[in-house]
Amino acid sequence: MSLLEVKDLRISFHSRRGVTEAVKGIDFSLDSDESVAIVGESGSGKTVSAMSLTRLLPPPPACMVSGKILYKGLDVTKMGEADLRKIRGREIAYIFQEPSTSLNPVFTIGFQISEAIRLHFPEEKNVRERVVESLRDVGIRNPEERAKSYPHELSGGMQQRAMIAMALACAPRLLVADEPTTALDVTIQKQIIELLNEVRKKRGMSLLLITHNFGIISELCKRVIVMFSGKIVEEGPALEVLKNPKHPYTKALIDCIPRLGNRGKKLTPIDYEKLGEI
Amino acid sequence: MKNLEKSEELLSVKDLRVSYPLSGGLFASKRKFFNAVDGVSFSVKRGEIVGLVGESGSGKTTTGRAIIKLAPVSGGSIFYEGREISSMPEGDFMPYRKKIQMIFQDPYNSLNPRMSILQIISEPLDIHFPKMTRMQKRDRTAELLETVGLEPKHMLRYPHEFSGGQRQRIGIARALAVDPEFIICDEPVSALDVSVQAQIINLLEDLRIKLGLTFLFIAHDIAVVEYLSDRILVMTKGKIVEQGDAAQVCSNPRDAYTKKLIAAVPKF
Numbered sequence: 166m167s168l169l170e171v172k173d174l175r176i177s178f179h180s181r182r183g184v185t186e187a188v189k190g191i192d193f194s195l196d197s198d199e200s201v202a203i204v205g206e207s208g209s210g211k212t213v214s215a216m217s218l219t220r221l222l223p224p225p226p227a228c229m230v231s232g233k234i235l236y237k238g239l240d241v242t243k244m245g246e247a248d249l250r251k252i253r254g255r256e257i258a259y260i261f262q263e264p265s266t267s268l269n270p271v272f273t274i275g276f277q278i279s280e281a282i283r284l285h286f287p288e289e290k291n292v293r294e295r296v297v298e299s300l301r302d303v304g305i306r307n308p309e310e311r312a313k314s315y316p317h318e319l320s321g322g323m324q325q326r327a328m329i330a331m332a333l334a335c336a337p338r339l340l341v342a343d344e345p346t347t348a349l350d351v352t353i354q355k356q357i358i359e360l361l362n363e364v365r366k367k368r369g370m371s372l373l374l375i376t377h378n379f380g381i382i383s384e385l386c387k388r389v390i391v392m393f394s395g396k397i398v399e400e401g402p403a404l405e406v407l408k409n410p411k412h413p414y415t416k417a418l419i420d421c422i423p424r425l426g427n428r429g430k431k432l433t434p435i436d437y438e439k440l441g442e443i
Numbered sequence: 444m445k446n447l448e449k450s451e452e453l454l455s456v457k458d459l460r461v462s463y464p465l466s467g468g469l470f471a472s473k474r475k476f477f478n479a480v481d482g483v484s485f486s487v488k489r490g491e492i493v494g495l496v497g498e499s500g501s502g503k504t505t506t507g508r509a510i511i512k513l514a515p516v517s518g519g520s521i522f523y524e525g526r527e528i529s530s531m532p533e534g535d536f537m538p539y540r541k542k543i544q545m546i547f548q549d550p551y552n553s554l555n556p557r558m559s560i561l562q563i564i565s566e567p568l569d570i571h572f573p574k575m576t577r578m579q580k581r582d583r584t585a586e587l588l589e590t591v592g593l594e595p596k597h598m599l600r601y602p603h604e605f606s607g608g609q610r611q612r613i614g615i616a617r618a619l620a621v622d623p624e625f626i627i628c629d630e631p632v633s634a635l636d637v638s639v640q641a642q643i644i645n646l647l648e649d650l651r652i653k654l655g656l657t658f659l660f661i662a663h664d665i666a667v668v669e670y671l672s673d674r675i676l677v678m679t680k681g682k683i684v685e686q687g688d689a690a691q692v693c694s695n696p697r698d699a700y701t702k703k704l705i706a707a708v709p710k711f
Contacts, residue, residue, distance in 0.1 A: 380709030421641035432641035
């Protein structure tokens with residue numbers, strides 16, 4: 166049985182201007198210990214799909230029209246708030262794109278990590294040690310001191326490490342990383358990718374990576390799902406899709422990545438008119 | 444000074460230093476300083492695109508900002524068309540604010556949400572062309588929007604009605620409004636999706652050819668910089684560690700830090 170199974174998921178947003186369909190019926194599954202990437206541009210519905218896994222979207226304006234989300238065989242869409250809270254953070258944890266806005270500026274890093282531990286393990290006596298341990302795990306030097314820092318005292322890369330520490334503090338089965346490196350420098354991006362790879366292997370955790378950048382996928386994920394305007398247009402092993410994309414949209418998305426050794430050549434932006442309605 | 448040949452040095456920076464006082468200043472006997480830019484020298488020729496690469500904290504943005512006095516220069520000098528601009532009083536510097544324009548990194552924070560696109564783009568016109576009539580400003584805005592690939596009829600809309608890529612185009616239109624010669628682009632594409640990034644890079648290349656502009660292109664991604672630049676400067680810890688022809692630097696890096704930057708570009 167797969168760890169996560171999404172069947173015919175449809176999500177729309179209601180506003181005064183009418184109804185917008187963000188996700189138009191997608192199916193995918195994720196095994197335990199597997200790493201999968203969902204790739205697409207802004208507006209493709211990739212983040213909305215990921216958020217809906219633990220029903221993080223606020224009900225109005227978001228509305229799940231139909232579909233099933235089975236986590237360990239249980240339907241998340243039919244769960245009550247109390248059951249959902251047991252899954253959020255404990256079973257499925259998230260890392261968001263912008264570490265500087267995801268962290269609360271008025272609490273220390275240590276306090277914010279301890280919140281999750283205290284919520285999911287009320288019996289735990291050594292919360293402090295666990296916080297320090299989780300900071301050490303993500304390669305933060307001097308973790309005892311750093312736990313007392315406020316978010317603004319850390320660099321972007323450090324903040325993202327703290328976010329990862331927070332997500333991993335409760336040893337989740339599935340980590341959803343939504344554009345974890347987009348706000349970071351390329352050199353820091355490389356470090357964070359290496360870190361994610363390392364913790365995933367060490368803990369045997371599943372990873373769902375959400376990104377617009379094909380470049381970082383092959384280093385992290387075996388399988389890739391390509392989304393375009395709310396639908397899955399292509400799915401397959403990451404290396405094969407990268408080398409031999411079947412769908413014109415996938416090809417266009419790969420072509421527009423800047424690579425070294427192409428001075429003076431033009432980048433090819435995506436020609437939506439040519440792609441038409443898919 | 445106009446109509447000089449292409450090899451003319453437009454901007455020349457000599458031993459530039461920018462330092463910020465560290466905390467504990469006021470009553471402490473000795474003030475300590477952090478050198479954000481620590482003796483940087485380079486020059487930009489007319490019509491050239493020079494890429495400035497480095498990590499956050501390397502001082503690349505501060506260097507760009509120091510040129511237009513958005514960061515305090517604490518040492519060295521900056522020459523524009525042979526005249527020293529770093530020590531000029533603000534009144535004399537005014538015409539250079541028209542010649543040198545800047546495009547900022549974050550298209551979300553660099554446009555005032557309470558101003559319409561027309562107001563945003565005509566604000567620099569109000570300052571540098573006070574004699575322009577309202578109709579002329581409207582026409583100029585329409586023309587600029589067309590240049591950057593937006594619909595002129597959208598000029599009465601507000602920034603939140605546009606996507607990230609469209610906002611960056613508005614930022615570019617604002618920089619072009621006063622007919623500048625030299626544009627400093629501070630990470631113009633790092634906040635954008637890869638597909639939108641490609642559009643903006645191509646737009647900048649088109650503008651250089653069409654308007655004969657000179658660019659200082661600041662970014663952390665060396666692959667992006669290589670696409671556009673004629674020459675590349677690599678900066679770390681406030682110093683330039685390598686500079687040279689773009690293809691040369693990327694295919695045959697000499698400095699260890701440049702090698703590290705190149706290794707960080709995802710390969711597949």
